[in-house]
Amino acid sequence: MVMLQLDHVAVLGETLDEAAAHVERALGVPMIPGGQHERYGTHNRLLGLSPELYIEAIAVDPALAPPKEARWFGLDRFAGPPRLDKWVLRCDDIDAALKALPMAGHPVHLERGDLAWTMAVPEDGLLPFDGLFPALMQWRSPVPPGKTLAASGLALEGLCVSHPEVDALRDLLAPHLDTTGLAFETGAAGLRARIRTTHGTVTLE
Template identity: 30%
Template sequence: MLALDHIVLAGENIEESSTKYGRKFAIKAIKGGEHEEWGTYNYLAYFSNESYIEWLGIQDYEKANTSNNPLIQHLVHNLDKQIVGPFQFALRTNEMDHYIDHFNAKNIPFKGPFFGQRERPDGTNLTWRMLFPSYDYTREMLPFLIEWGSSIGSKGPSVDSLSNPQAIMKINYGGIDREKFEHIYQLKPKRLLKKQFALQNSTIIFNEKNNFTFDLV
């Protein structure tokens, strides 16, 4: 089963944004690192249900603007339009190759997988792969799949000593057809609640509006 890995927030000054968010919700965010290939950097806040928030910003606009990574393209679009805040989320899997086979077999258009890496402040290297069902980021959003390197495992890059006690328990999501969502991600709704999809560590709740929010409790 898929798990919620993280929520991505766009920001022009992500250090300031993460600090303000931390004061408002009593959470601690830390500097993540730099993605040299994409011209981006991030701040992170880890939570008790093995998920986290990522504030993603641009430090080299030329690199970011020419990236073929759909997440970076989406980020550039939003910041060009001065749209900040949550705009994407990642679903964690240990079976990315299975999803690649599934997408190919069912003629589901996709991009990737994209290899990512960054150096943590402590000097250790973090690696991952990302897979994107194709979508038009100017009007919609489909969550992407992420698979962490073997040294990280199924829990993602969480750091227990830095985790906040809160958890992201609900994702409110809409804007696409629910059956299409089921087909792409091979998820089934709860038996009595057809608009809810259970993840390993959270719940996706479909709404009729084209919006995306989350509940931190």
Template identity: 35%
Template sequence: MLTKIDHLVIGAESLSQGVDYVRACLGVDIPYGGVHEKMGTHNHLMKIGKEIFLEIIAVNPEIASPDRPRWFGLDDPFVRQRIAQQPRLLAWVVNTDNLKTMMQQTLVSLGNLEPITRGNLNWDFGLPGDGSLIAAGMFPYAIQWHTDRHPATEMTDLNCSFQSLDIYHPYPEWLGSALTAIGAQRLVTINPLPPNSAPYLAASFKTPAGGKILKSCGALR
């Protein structure tokens, strides 16, 4: 089972809000992606590495609400309140060549295997029944693409490259063990926080405007 970082997810109250935010922080305009009919969302996408991308996602007000909670916690009142204040890094996603095996080995539930389509893209996604962020977004969602090439190879490259992902957590040993079980510990750096502190993500980028850090708890810098 091969595990890689697939993409990083910025949640926004609206796509225009998310695009404006990334433009102000990174100096680039992320192109439109498409609509997720099954999840009631739409997105903008940008390549940030050979097989990795950055996604801005928001509720799509122009299509019917799904008959289940949307992914990435977008129906959670707390998440909605936070992204209304400011778009932010919500989650990270890993890809695997065997999602069923990963779901059997994980110590943290990845939810149910959901087949998803968008345009000519097809993939399986591990999704909690309540649509919630997994471990407050510190543990990754998992995806298995059914494509000959990774979708990032077809996305616009705006000279923004992903450098690293740090996770700050009050229980680093627990998180490390959970990530090891799915082959993902080597993909990130886990930094300890005092007990009962709020965990957060910090993704580092090289951009046309210099080095930037995107945090789940605040703005880029």
């Protein structure tokens, strides 16, 4: 059976500066430059988390040509204040993962610098459960960012996934989850991450 582990969480914004500032205000640590994703017309910044995780701030990149397909993470329709909006699970066999969870999308092979990965992306860019279904991926480069980003002094203590139909979401994922500190609760669609910092534990939403 394919197993899924938490790889990173993503804060979306109408601009990358807004998304990164949202993270930095909450955690008190600056994010570092990431790069561009030409296929989807986006760019990002990154921040390492223990244990071997990271936070991604991501937004539409106005310097890139609009993509021919829908942007990932539902960024074509994102509006409003920046927020923690996506969680990404990695696996060792994306084809097996999509056979088990076809609603995650279709596999797209991507590269940037020395990184290579395959991401599951829905045709319309919109993940199920109002975007709260996790994005699925498989790293094809030997050392993923979670192992190479500089230590930030931050650690993820827990991630809570909230949705009105959270029982159905949990039931779909439960047989495949291999990660700790994950909670599901019934409520408005959203994510909350508890992150330990040098000035105590804070909640990133």
